[in-house]
Amino acid sequence: MPRRPRIQLADLPRHVIARGNNRQATFITGEDYAFYRECLLDARAKYGCDLHAYVLMTNHVHLLVTPRKAAALSLLMQSVGRRYVQYVNYTYKRSGTLWEGRHKASLVATDDYLLRCQRYIELNPVRASMVAHPADYPWSSYRHHAEGKLDPLVRSHGNYVALGTSLVERQAAYRELFRYQLEPGEIDEIRAAANQDLVLGGERFKAEIEVLLKRRVEPAKRRRLMKRETSGKRSEQMSLLQEIK
Secondary structure, eight states: OOOOOOOOOTTSOEEEEEEBGGGOOSOOSHHHHHHHHHHHHHHHHHHTEEEEEEEEOSSEEEEEEEESSTTHHHHHHHHHHHHHHHHHHHHTTOOSOOBOSSOEEEEEOSSHHHHHHHHHHHTHHHHTTSOSSGGGOSSBSHHHHHHOOOOTTOOOOHHHHTTOSSHHHHHHHHHHHTTSOOOHHHHHHHHHHHHTTOEESOHHHHHHHHHHHTSOOSOHHHHHHHHHHHHHHHHHHHHHHHHHO
């Protein structure tokens, strides 16, 4: 089956996942995490991408990125991937691939979905039982958003800025969002969109993206399922109306 074509649109956020080959560790020491951050910082400036949130896990990476040019995200990920592999191979006297093929990326709607996705990213270490609270994990953007610990990698999205009229208000409002875990259905939706290179958002947003791309963004199987669900709901509504009459 041919791979789904990339969605390459400028000025719209993407949730990016890059995994280690065969789920092997990509980061061993603190120096490894620090060097990957350095690679991201350099590539972000070079290719024109805004990094809104991130987490570096033991064997994979999550990023929330807005590319300012259509191809900027692919260029950033290629640059970071190659440079980091060279570092790992030299440092650990190894050779060969490190990453599991090309990165995955979903397009994220700039409404409630964006901060939900950002929470998903920064809560990864908690879901993995590595820490009890996201503030306890040093390799993510949580402290930047919630505690005001400046991270030069991060350029906060406008949705975060809208949380308050001052830094203190924003940080307090952001911390409040983390009082509760994401619902299982929300987690599944975010994962499915990212792993399948789909669009994370409502039906109207998806329709707008289809118009821009001039192609469908939902798999045919999912479209058939949605059509059956819609048809089923209409049948239930008709039956209810007949009962009322």
